[in-house]
Every structure is written in C-alpha cells, then in structure tokens.
Amino acid sequence: MTSAPAIGFEYRPSRLLQRLRGLLVVLAVVALLLSGMALSVRLLLGLLLIGVLALMQRRQRATPTAVGWHPMSGWTVRMADGSDAPMSLRSFRVLAGCVVLNLAGVGGRHDLWLLPDNSDPDTRRRLRMRLAATGGQTP
Structure with a gap:
C-alpha cells in the first residue's frame, strides 16, 4: 500500500464498561456488607468503594x-x-x-x-x- x-x-465512553464498573462496585459493597467485619469498617470500605466509582466516572468525563x-x-x-x-x-x-x-x-x-x-x-x-x-x- x-x-x-x-x-x-x-x-x-462505552456504556457497557460503565455498567460493568458499577456492577462490580455494587457486588463489592454487597460482599462487604455480608462479611464478618465490624459494621464501622464495612461502612467505611463501602463508602470508599463508592467514592472510587465516583472518581472514575468524573475522570471519564475528561x-x-x-x-x-x-x-x-x-x-x-x-x-x-x-x-x-x-x-x-x-x-x-x-x-x-x-x-x-x-x-x-x-x-x-x-x-x-x-x-x-x-x-x-x-x-x-x-x-x-x-x-x-x-x-x-x-x-
């Protein structure tokens, strides 16, 4: 040639990847809530995961x-x-x-x-x- x-x-950005990312965060939060850790640790880690998802969505807008x-x-x-x-x-x-x-x-x-x-x-x-x-x- x-x-x-x-x-x-x-x-x-791919909507499929956004949905998969959201699903993974939801599954991780559910796993945390069902785990045997102390309630305060579970809630803290759950909020951290949701914060990470929010940062990833914000970065994707750029x-x-x-x-x-x-x-x-x-x-x-x-x-x-x-x-x-x-x-x-x-x-x-x-x-x-x-x-x-x-x-x-x-x-x-x-x-x-x-x-x-x-x-x-x-x-x-x-x-x-x-x-x-x-x-x-x-x-």
Missing part, C-alpha cells in the same frame, strides 16, 4: 470526543473544549475484535476502549489493520 488513508472517528490518525502527522485527539492535542501511541491491544488504545501527550494520558457499543465495526477493523501493519508507529 503506497499511501495509507487517514483514520478519524468520534469517541464516546475523555476525548474525537481521535484521528494520519501517516505523516500521527495521532491527534480533540477534547471536549474543542482543542486539539497531538498524542503518541504508547501501546495498543486488540481483544476479541475490540481495540484498546493508550495515548499520551501534552493533554494527558488516555485509555480509549473501542467496543461495539461506542464504535462501528468498520472503524475498528480499519484501525486493527493499520495498527498491525505499522505496529502503531508513524513512518
């Missing part, structure tokens, strides 16, 4: 709204305020057709999960092919 087309897509890759300029991330930040791909994983990108740059570090509920199959397929061909690096 002499010239690779750019890849761009809008990004929104995720990018769009991501783009071009063979010459590399990765660019558009944030919610409309600013664009150049990023570099630190690592990526392909898990059962889903793609996880770990991007880092001046705008911070972002783990982007591209799952069936927040991205279309064609975008994930093109991204998997491009990452496999280049190893995630720009020429």
Whole structure:
C-alpha cells in the first residue's frame, strides 16, 4: 500500500464498561456488607468503594470526543473544549475484535476502549489493520 488513508472517528465512553464498573462496585459493597467485619469498617470500605466509582466516572468525563490518525502527522485527539492535542501511541491491544488504545501527550494520558457499543465495526477493523501493519508507529 503506497499511501495509507487517514483514520478519524468520534469517541464516546462505552456504556457497557460503565455498567460493568458499577456492577462490580455494587457486588463489592454487597460482599462487604455480608462479611464478618465490624459494621464501622464495612461502612467505611463501602463508602470508599463508592467514592472510587465516583472518581472514575468524573475522570471519564475528561475523555476525548474525537481521535484521528494520519501517516505523516500521527495521532491527534480533540477534547471536549474543542482543542486539539497531538498524542503518541504508547501501546495498543486488540481483544476479541475490540481495540484498546493508550495515548499520551501534552493533554494527558488516555485509555480509549473501542467496543461495539461506542464504535462501528468498520472503524475498528480499519484501525486493527493499520495498527498491525505499522505496529502503531508513524513512518
């Protein structure tokens, strides 16, 4: 392939991951409440788990709204305020057709999960092919 087309897509956090995270916290709180620890310790740990979930949800609101890759300029991330930040791909994983990108740059570090509920199959397929061909690096 002499010239690779750019890849761009809008990004929104996966609702599936949010629900799974919430379910895990609920199960952990229920396990704490059913455990034999002192009531004060159970309540304290339960509040700590709920606080961790709230922090994770808050952090997720600062995720990018769009991501783009071009063979010459590399990765660019558009944030919610409309600013664009150049990023570099630190690592990526392909898990059962889903793609996880770990991007880092001046705008911070972002783990982007591209799952069936927040991205279309064609975008994930093109991204998997491009990452496999280049190893995630720009020429």
